[in-house]
Amino acid sequence: MVQGHDPTLGVPVSTANSLTADELGSAAQRERRQRILDATYALAREGGFEAVQMRAVAEEAEVALGTLYRYFPSKIHLLVSALAREFERSEAAFREVEIPGETAAERVIWVMKGTTRGLQGDPKLTEALTRAFMFADASVAQEIHTVGMLLTSMLTRAMRPEGSPGDADPADLTDLTDEDVAIARVIGDVWLSALVAWVTGRSTAAQTGAHLETAVRLLLRD
Amino acid sequence: MVQGHDPTLGVPVSTANSLTADELGSAAQRERRQRILDATYALAREGGFEAVQMRAVAEEAEVALGTLYRYFPSKIHLLVSALAREFERSEAAFREVEIPGETAAERVIWVMKGTTRGLQGDPKLTEALTRAFMFADASVAQEIHTVGMLLTSMLTRAMRPEGSPGDADPADLTDLTDEDVAIARVIGDVWLSALVAWVTGRSTAAQTGAHLETAVRLLLRD
DNA sequence: GCCAGTATAGGAACACGTTCTAGTCGCGCG
DNA sequence: CGCGCGACTAGAACGTGTTCCTATACTGGC
Numbered sequence: 001m002v003q004g005h006d007p008t009l010g011v012p013v014s015t016a017n018s019l020t021a022d023e024l025g026s027a028a029q030r031e032r033r034q035r036i037l038d039a040t041y042a043l044a045r046e047g048g049f050e051a052v053q054m055r056a057v058a059e060e061a062e063v064a065l066g067t068l069y070r071y072f073p074s075k076i077h078l079l080v081s082a083l084a085r086e087f088e089r090s091e092a093a094f095r096e097v098e099i100p101g102e103t104a105a106e107r108v109i110w111v112m113k114g115t116t117r118g119l120q121g122d123p124k125l126t127e128a129l130t131r132a133f134m135f136a137d138a139s140v141a142q143e144i145h146t147v148g149m150l151l152t153s154m155l156t157r158a159m160r161p162e163g164s165p166g167d168a169d170p171a172d173l174t175d176l177t178d179e180d181v182a183i184a185r186v187i188g189d190v191w192l193s194a195l196v197a198w199v200t201g202r203s204t205a206a207q208t209g210a211h212l213e214t215a216v217r218l219l220l221r222d
Numbered sequence: 223m224v225q226g227h228d229p230t231l232g233v234p235v236s237t238a239n240s241l242t243a244d245e246l247g248s249a250a251q252r253e254r255r256q257r258i259l260d261a262t263y264a265l266a267r268e269g270g271f272e273a274v275q276m277r278a279v280a281e282e283a284e285v286a287l288g289t290l291y292r293y294f295p296s297k298i299h300l301l302v303s304a305l306a307r308e309f310e311r312s313e314a315a316f317r318e319v320e321i322p323g324e325t326a327a328e329r330v331i332w333v334m335k336g337t338t339r340g341l342q343g344d345p346k347l348t349e350a351l352t353r354a355f356m357f358a359d360a361s362v363a364q365e366i367h368t369v370g371m372l373l374t375s376m377l378t379r380a381m382r383p384e385g386s387p388g389d390a391d392p393a394d395l396t397d398l399t400d401e402d403v404a405i406a407r408v409i410g411d412v413w414l415s416a417l418v419a420w421v422t423g424r425s426t427a428a429q430t431g432a433h434l435e436t437a438v439r440l441l442l443r444d
Numbered sequence: 445g446c447c448a449g450t451a452t453a454g455g456a457a458c459a460c461g462t463t464c465t466a467g468t469c470g471c472g473c474g
Numbered sequence: 475c476g477c478g479c480g481a482c483t484a485g486a487a488c489g490t491g492t493t494c495c496t497a498t499a500c501t502g503g504c
Contacts, residue, residue, distance in 0.1 A: 029481090032482095050460095053459095053460065053461085054460075054461060054462080055460075055461090063482080063483085064482060064483040064484065064485090065462090065483090065484085065485085066463090066464085066481095066482075066483075066484085066485095067481080067482060067483075069461095069462075069463080070481080070482090073462095074461080074462080075460095075461065075462090131357065134356035134357065134418065135353065135356060135357050136422060137422050137423065138422055138423030138424065140422075141422075141423065141424055144422075144424060145424075179440075182433075182436045182437070182440065183440060185433065186408075186412055186436075186437045186440060186441075188415075189411055189412045189414075189415035189416070189437075190408055190411045190412065190415075192411075192415055193410075193411035193412075193414050193415060194411070196356065200358055200359050200360055200362075200363070200366070201359070201360030201363060202360070202363055202366060202367070211404075211407065214404045214408075215404070215408045215411075218401075218404065218405060218408060218441055219408075219440055219441070248501090250500095251451090254452095272490095275489095275490065275491085276490075276491060276492080277490080277491090285452075285453085286452055286453040286454060286455090287453090287454085287455085287492090288451095288452075288453075288454085288455095288493085288494085288495095289451075289452055289453075291491095291492075291493080292451080292452085295492095296491080296492080297490095297491065297492090445504100446503100446504085447502105447503090447504085448501100448502095448503090448504105449500105449501090449502095450499105450500085450501085450502105451498105451499080451500075451501095452497105452498080452499070452500085453496100453497085453498075453499090454495105454496090454497090454498100455494100455495090455496095456493105456494085456495080456496105457492100457493080457494075457495095458491105458492080458493075458494090459490100459491085459492080459493100460489105460490095460491090460492105461488105461489090461490090461491105462487100462488080462489085463486105463487080463488075463489100464485105464486085464487075464488095465484105465485090465486080465487095466483100466484090466485095466486105467482105467483085467484085468481105468482080468483075468484100469480105469481085469482075469483095470479100470480095470481085470482100471478100471479090471480095472477105472478095472479095473476105473477085473478090474475105474476095474477085474478105
């Protein structure tokens with residue numbers, strides 16, 4: 001089963017999706033949603049996946065349990081949505097800086113290492129978000145797709161020479177070859193696997209970084 | 223979080239590992255372990271991850287729930303152990319055949335596709351095993367390591383020219399360069415990500431195969 | 445064959461994700 | 475103003491993974 005590609009929002013998406021910020025009518029509702037995500041973030045940061053308990057999130061966000069479930073249909077949706085919000089921030093931040101490096105490989109490594117370092121500074125949080133991402137099933141496809149797009153966007157932007165067209169819109173991949181996109185996806189895969197290995201204590205931060213760098217150099221030999 | 227189990231065990235088990243076949247004294251115990259894994263396999267095959275319920279496994283295997291937990295300290299351990307057993311069978315089967323293909327890339331693709339096809343023939347089973355693998359935390363490191371070794375072994379064997387030394391022992395990687403091993407690991411990463419995407423309904427079998435093939439060709443340009 | 449100690453059976457109890465029910469609040473509309 | 479309706483609150487209830495407890499079956503040492 002494949003999900004449709006970019007329904008580009010606006011259309012009432014079929015089943016049990018998380019409520020996005022734009023779908024919420026009142027300011028009070030948008031603020032409730034923010035409070036919930038903030039509570040999720042705070043709990044995850046302190047105690048990781050297992051500390052993000054739905055009752056605890058509801059209490060911290062000062063909403064009833066039922067309300068929490070109205071906004072996010074499951075713990076996984078909740079955590080992946082929190083991850084998406086972080087990625088949006090991260091992606092926006094990268095959009096503001098010059099990415100250093102002569103070659104595509106150097107620039108990609110710079111971006112990946114920066115992102116990874118950010119995540120490794122908050123191990124519990126990263127554990128929670130990664131576990132959720134890995135455990136997600138098809139019902140979370142929408143949210144996952146958002147995250148995937150952001151990641152691919154960051155990578156392909158790093159692969160492009162600095163200041164090339166298409167920088168503004170993260171979804172604009174027009175001047176990239178199929179091979180570029182394929183490479184970006186493979187790097188994303190490796191990154192995810194490395195993250196999982198790190199999160200589950202099967203490799204150290206240093207190993208993760210080294211593995212990632214190796215993979216990028218194998219893929220982007222200029 | 224799975225913490226240390228009660229230490230009243232006859233055999234000194236390091237932390238909270240699954241009991242391996244060799245650690246079990248009596249034939250009756252080894253047979254119990256097999257029954258448990260068989261039951262797990264059967265339930266997973268029929269109904270996937272959620273159908274593998276500990277009470278159901280215990281009943282099907284005709285052991286008490288407490289006994290099940292003595293053999294496998296969690297559902298995740300149980301499923302990853304089942305996965306390891308399958309991989310052992312798969313790896314052994316591959317060891318018996320000539321791997322066709324002129325180049326390393328062709329041989330690796332042949333192996334990956336064969337394995338993937340096998341998994342896709344049993345979607346529910348694959349879903350259960352993959353979800354467990356992805357959800358595993360550090361306490362399952364031992365079992366996960368086993369699986370990782372088997373996968374790397376299959377891949378590096380395919381990368382070697384046919385009939386080269388080291389074929390007998392899956393752990394013997396002496397005649398491979400560091401780069402070879404790194405490539406095998408990257409391919410393993412991509413395979414895992416692709417499997418997750420397929421299992422969670424985010425990509426089709428065909429897309430999974432194509433992505434894998436692209437990745438292998440990017441990495442093994444002969 | 446008997447004893448001590450361990451493994452197993454059987455099942456209650458607990459934790460947390462999820463669902464459901466009843467009641468309350470706020471608000472636009474006749 | 476009173477009504478209806480959707481969103482919210484509070485909390486009970488349920489399912490499944492996990493733990494715990496007690497009685498029984500087994501096994502190795504004497």
